[in-house]
Amino acid sequence: MTDHVAHEHLSTLKTEQEEAARNRAAAERGDAPLLPSERLWGFWEFTYANSALAIATWAFLIGGSVGLFVGPKEGIAAIVIGNIVGVVLTALATTTMSGRYGVEQFVALRSQFGYNGSRVVYVLAVVILTMGWLAVLAMMFGRSIDGLMALSAGEAANPTGAKMIIAAIGAILLTWFIVAKGPTSIKFFNMVVSPALVLLMVAMLYLILSHHSIGELLALPALAPPFEDKTLNFIVAVEVNLAAGFSWWPYIGNLARLTKNERTAFWPNILGIFGAAALGEIVGLLAAVALGESDPTIWMTKIAGPMIGIVALLFVAFANMTSMANILYTSIVGLRQVGTASVRAISWGAILFLFCLIPFGLVVFYPQMYDGFFIFLVWTSALNSALAGIGIADYFFLRGQKLDMRSLHGPQENGPYRFWAGFNPIGLFALAVGFIVYVAVFNPQTLASLPAFKYLTASVPSCLAAGAVHYVLTRLFARGRGWGQYP
Amino acid sequence: MENNDIAWQQELARRARIYEDVEAGDRFEGTMSTLDYCGMTVLTLVLVVGFWLWGA
Secondary structure, eight states: OOHHHHHHHHHHHHHHHHHHHHHOOOOOOOOSOEEEGOOOOOHHHHHHHHHHSSSHHHHHHHHHHHHHHOOHHHHHHHHHHHHHHHHHHHHHHHHHHHHHHOOOOOHHHHHHHOOHHHHHHHHIIHHHHHHHHHHHHHHHHHHHHHHHHHHHHHHOOOOSSSSHHHHHHHHHHHHHHHHHHHHHHHHHHHHHHHHHHHHHHHHHHHHHHHHSSSHHHHHOSSSSSSSOOOOHHHHHHHHHHHHHHTTTTTHHHHHTTTBSSSSHHHEEEEEEEIHHHHHHHHHHHHHHHHTTOHHHHHHHHHHHHHHHEEEHOOOOOOOHHHHHHHHHHHHHHHHHSSSOOHHSSHHHHHHHHHHHHHHHHHHHOOGGGGGTHHHHHHHHHHHHHHHHHHHHIIIIIIIIIIOOOOHHOOOTTTTTGGOOOOOOOOHHHHHHHHHHHHHHHHHTTTOOOTHHHHHHHHHHHHHHHHHHHHHHHHHIIIHHHHHHTTO | OHHHHHHHHHHHHHHHHHHEEEETTOOOOOOOOOHHHHHHHHHHHHHHHHHHHHHO
C-alpha cells in the first residue's frame, strides 16, 4: 500500500516536472513572460552575448563605409557619437521593459501598436532588415571566395562576376541548411567565431599599425567624400553610425529578457554592443583608409599578403555564414511568434526557404547593393529611430514603466490592446510621421538634405517627432476611446 | 486539446499574478534608479561632446 502511494507520488511529481519544463520552454519562446527565477544572465553573461552579436563582419563593412565620407580622425569621432546615441536610445526603448518583465519584445509591442499592428511592425522592421542583411552578407561571402580563388591563381578578382553570385547563392543555401537543422549547430559556430573575430581584429590592427604611425593614420584623407562641405560629410558619417546603433532595435529586447533584472538588461549594451561594434568599425575604417579600399574582402588581401590573406578571407566567409544563420534563425522564430495560424502551419524548412527567396533575388539581380549597402542601412534607421522614439514615449511617459502581463498574453480579440481592429492608429501614424520627418531631413537614396541636417542629423529628429506625436495624440484621443489601458 | 488550453491559460494567469504581486509590493529587484539614468546621460554627453570637439 505504502509502495503504491509512493509510486503514485513519484508519478505525479514527474508529470509536474515535465509540465514545468514545457511551460518554461514556452516562456523562453516568448509565449509567456519569463519569471525572475527563470532568467539566467547576469551582467557579464549578457555583455558576452551582446559582444558576440556585435563583433561580426558587418562592423568591417560599416567602418569601411565611414571611410568613404571622412578621414580616420573624424571617422572615429563619428563612430563613437553615432553608436552611443543610437545604442542608448534603442536600449532604453527595448531592454528596460524586457528586463523588468521578462516579456518578449513583440508581445510587449502590442501595448504600443495593437496586436495586429505589432505584426506589421515586425514585417517592416525585422523581415525587411534581415532579408537585406542576408543578401549583403551573402555577397560578402561570395566576394571573399572570389578574392580567395583569384589570390590562389594569381589573377585579378572580379567582385561582381559570376563566381561571386554562385558563391553567394551557395552561402544562402548553406545557411538555410544549417538553420533548418536547428539552434544547436548555430551555437557551435558562435562559440568559435566570436573569439576568433576578436583575434582577427587585433591582428589586423597590428598589421595596420606596423605600416603606419598613429599620427600618419589620423591625418589620412577620406576615400570618396561626396560633398565639399566637410561638416556635411562628417554628419553623414554620424548618421551612418546612428543607423548602425538603431539597427539593434529588432534584436536586443529579446536578448535582454533573459537577464536577471532591468539594470542588468540595460548597462551591458553599452559595454557589449557599443564597445564591440565601435572597435570593429574602427578597425574597418583604419584599414579601409590606409589601404585605399572600403571593401574588407579586398583590403584584407592587400594588408596581409597572399598566404595570410587566403586564411583571413576563408575566415571572413565562415564568419559571415555564422552571422547569416543567427539573424535568419532569430527572424523566423519571431515570425512564427507573431504570425497567424497559417504562417505557423508552414513547416520550419519551408518557411526558411521562402524567406531566402528575396535575398536570392537581390544577389542575382541587384549585386550593386553591396557597394552602396550603407544606403540600405540608413533607410532602416528611418524606421528604427521612430520606433525607438515611440517606445520611449509609450513605456516611460505614458505608462509610467508599467505593463499588464495578463492583458498582453491573454486572448487579444476583446482585450485592451485591440485598439481599432487590432491596430493602434496613433502608434502607426506616429511611425509614419517619424519616417517622413527622416526622409524630409535626409534622403538616404540621394544624400540630399535640409540645412537642419547639419545640426540635428536625421535619426534624432525622427525619433523625437515620432515620440512627441505618439505622446500628444495618445493623451488627446486614446483614453477617451478606452484604447490601450493607458493610466 | 481543450485541457491543454485551460492549463496554459492557468499558467499564464499564474505568471501574471506573480508580476502583479511584485508590482503591488514594489519588490522589483535591480530597477534602474535616478543615478542610472543620470550616469547614462552624463556618459552619452561626455562621449558626444568630447569626440565632437576632438574629431569634428
